[in-house]
Structures are given as structure tokens and as C-alpha cells.
Amino acid sequence: MEPLGHGRAAWGRGLVSAALAFLAALAGCSDTGEQTPKGTQTRRGAGEQAPNERVVDLGGGVKMGLVLIPAGTFTMGSTGADIKAVVAKWPDTKEEFLANEKPAHKVTISKSFHMGKYEVTVGQFRRFVEATGYKTDAEKGTLFKGAFVVADGPGKLAGDASWRNPYFKQSDEHPVVCVSWDDARALVDWLNATDKAKPAGSTYRLPTEAEWEYGCRAGTTTWYQWGDDPDKGKGWCNAGDLTAKKTFPDWTVFNWDDGYLYTAPVGSFKANAFGLHDMHGNVLEWCGDWYGPYKEGDQTDPTGSGEGEFRVVRGGSWYLYPWNLRSALRLGDHPVNRYSVIGFRVVLAPGP
Numbered sequence: 001m002e003p004l005g006h007g008r009a010a011w012g013r014g015l016v017s018a019a020l021a022f023l024a025a026l027a028g029c030s031d032t033g034e035q036t037p038k039g040t041q042t043r044r045g046a047g048e049q050a051p052n053e054r055v056v057d058l059g060g061g062v063k064m065g066l067v068l069i070p071a072g073t074f075t076m077g078s079t080g081a082d083i084k085a086v087v088a089k090w091p092d093t094k095e096e097f098l099a100n101e102k103p104a105h106k107v108t109i110s111k112s113f114h115m116g117k118y119e120v121t122v123g124q125f126r127r128f129v130e131a132t133g134y135k136t137d138a139e140k141g142t143l144f145k146g147a148f149v150v151a152d153g154p155g156k157l158a159g160d161a162s163w164r165n166p167y168f169k170q171s172d173e174h175p176v177v178c179v180s181w182d183d184a185r186a187l188v189d190w191l192n193a194t195d196k197a198k199p200a201g202s203t204y205r206l207p208t209e210a211e212w213e214y215g216c217r218a219g220t221t222t223w224y225q226w227g228d229d230p231d232k233g234k235g236w237c238n239a240g241d242l243t244a245k246k247t248f249p250d251w252t253v254f255n256w257d258d259g260y261l262y263t264a265p266v267g268s269f270k271a272n273a274f275g276l277h278d279m280h281g282n283v284l285e286w287c288g289d290w291y292g293p294y295k296e297g298d299q300t301d302p303t304g305s306g307e308g309e310f311r312v313v314r315g316g317s318w319y320l321y322p323w324n325l326r327s328a329l330r331l332g333d334h335p336v337n338r339y340s341v342i343g344f345r346v347v348l349a350p351g352p
């Protein structure tokens with residue numbers, strides 16, 4: 001399998017090369033600045049319940065909102081012409097990095113499902129840890145101790161990094177980071193045991209890659225929810241932006257200012273037509289599927305590759321390249337890896 005499309009910073013094959021790619025991506029970055037979170041919001045998802053929203057009580061005053069996503073059909077992925085246009089816009093990337101988005105293919109999501117309105121927050125993850133005593137891979141030292149972070153300039157593996165200490169300030173309203181795919185699955189298992197009111201026959205799990213892109217596009221066919229023009233994304237997401245550029249001058253960023261260097265409190269930016277926030281940017285999101293090439297032809301409820309080395313990661317983040325925030329962009333990483341740029345959201349869907 002070829003590099004996974006992170007531009008010059010292809011996340012690479014396997015743990016070691018992924019780590020090296022991450023470090024290489026950040027080589028030469030200068031000092032980090034003070035993060036200036038603007039979010040002083042109260043706990044979102046607890047107060048403003050939309051008509052199509054299901055709010056789950058996690059105990060301890062912590063809640064999680066999920067919105068109902070209707071069944072439907074959409075075009076997943078990119079055409080060759082789309083990819084040529086992206087490369088023409090940003091010569092830093094290459095067609096070969098984006099070729100995994102082909103072929104564009106019709107996908108039907110046959111049943112409605114609920115999807116996390118926001119990325120899972122630090123507060124929600126804390127509630128899970130307090131209820132179960134769970135220790136994350138970063139804390140246990142699965143394969144290595146700590147997590148990959150962007151700290152004091154160059155990215156590095158920090159042995160004391162974890163969701164509690166991602167090397168930037170976060171409140172309970174920020175998306176949890178430095179969690180592996182396995183950590184995300186552990187929270188999902190806990191939700192299944194905790195939500196006694198969930199509909200019979202439905203299950204919490206990570207979104208399939210198809211559900212994720214369907215949820216992200218929310219009926220759009222363009223690069224982003226706001227269209228194809230990257231310059232029009234202000235107000236839609238927290239991305240690598242002009243705020244980040246002040247600290248990381250060699251980053252390729254969007255030509256607007258979202259006010260956040262690292263993560264933003266979830267829901268700080270516009271919802272898409274399905275009522276989902278932060279599908280573009282803030283943190284990358286683990287999906288349930290093994291990463292693999294797309295199959296040709298129309299598909300219904302695809303679940304990705306039957307086996308693999310990496311799990312799918314979607315949506316781009318506060319970190320680096322604007323093209324990585326496109327709805328179609330595909331990345332993957334080893335399921336025990338953890339980074340300060342990757343979090344997740346959950347779905348509640350019919351079936352096992």
C-alpha cells in the first residue's frame with residue numbers, strides 16, 4: 001500500500017515509519033505559541049437539543065448528543081479530474097497521494113443512524129475513564145510510552161503525553177486526542193453497556209468510512225461543505241490557518257484566521273446540513289474500517305477492507321494542509337498509534 005495522502009508528510013507504513021513521517025512533517029517548525037482558546041461555552045450537547053437529536057446521559061452530569069442521519073445515496077470519493085484540480089491548486093501535494101480517493105462510486109446508506117454531533121470530548125472521555133478505570137495505550141505504554149505531539153516546535157514522541165496531557169491546553173469541551181483506535185473502541189464498548197435506553201437491536205460503534213463521508217458531505221458534492229473554494233471556509237472549521245502560520249511559518253494553510261492554533265472547543269463552528277460539527281478539521285477522526293483500496297461499482301452499506309494494517313482516519317485537523325480537510329480525503333494509521341491530531345466520534349446504528 002502506498003503512502004496515505006498526507007502530502008509531503010505521508011503517514012507511511014506501520015508504526016515506525018508513520019512516526020518518522022510525522023516527525024519529518026514537522027521538522028523545521030519553530031516555537032509553539034500560546035494557545036488562546038476562545039471557547040467559553042457551557043457544555044454543548046446538553047443544553048441545546050435539536051429535534052433530531054438523541055442525548056445520552058453518561059452520568060456525572062456529562063452528556064453526549066447524536067443527531068439522526070437519514071438514509072440516502074451519495075457519491076463517495078473523487079474522480080481523476082477532481083484530483084488533478086486539487087493538485088493544480090496545491091502543488092505541494094501529488095496525484096499519487098490522492099489516488100486512494102478513486103474511483104468515485106455510488107454508495108447507499110440503507111438505514112438511518114445516529115452520529116455524534118461533535119467529536120468525543122475530553123469531558124466525555126474523562127467520564128468513561130472515571131467509570132471504568134480504563135488506561136489508554138499512551139498511558140499503558142502499548143508498544144511505546146506516550147504519544148506523538150507537536151510541542152515546542154518540532155513534532156516528537158513524548159513519553160508523558162496522553163489524553164490528559166497533549167502538550168497544549170484543553171478544557172473538557174475540547175475533542176479528546178492522543179487516543180488510539182483501540183482506546184476509541186473501548187469507549188464505544190462502554191457506551192453499549194451504559195446506554196440502557198438505546199433502541200433494541202442498535203449498537204454504538206465507530207462510523208464506517210462510508211458513513212463518515214456521507215455524514216461529512218451532508219448532500220454536498222464539492223471539496224468542502226462550503227464549496228470548492230478553500231478561501232471561503234472561514235467560520236466552518238478549525239484548520240491549519242493564519243493563526244497556526246504565526247507559530248508554524250512553513251505550514252501550508254488556509255488563507256483565513258479561525259483563531260485557534262491547536263484544538264477548538266467542539267461545536268465552535270457551523271454545523272453542516274445534517275447538524276454535525278467539526279467534520280472538517282479540529283481533529284482527525286478514527287473510523288471503524290480497515291484502510292484499503294475502494295472497490296469499483298455501486299455499493300450498499302460498505303464496511304471497507306476485510307483486513308489491513310491501518311484503520312481509516314478522516315477529516316483533517318488543526319494541523320497542516322488544507323487539502324486534507326476535503327470530504328473525500330483518506331488517511332489511515334496503525335490502530336495503536338496515538339497523536340495529538342487524532343480523536344473520534346461515535347455512531348449508534350441498527351445492527352450488531
Ligand SMILES: [Ca+2]
Nearest residue numbers: 238239241260
Ligand atoms: Ca486553526
Ligand SMILES: [Ca+2]
Nearest residue numbers: 278279281283
Ligand atoms: Ca473532525
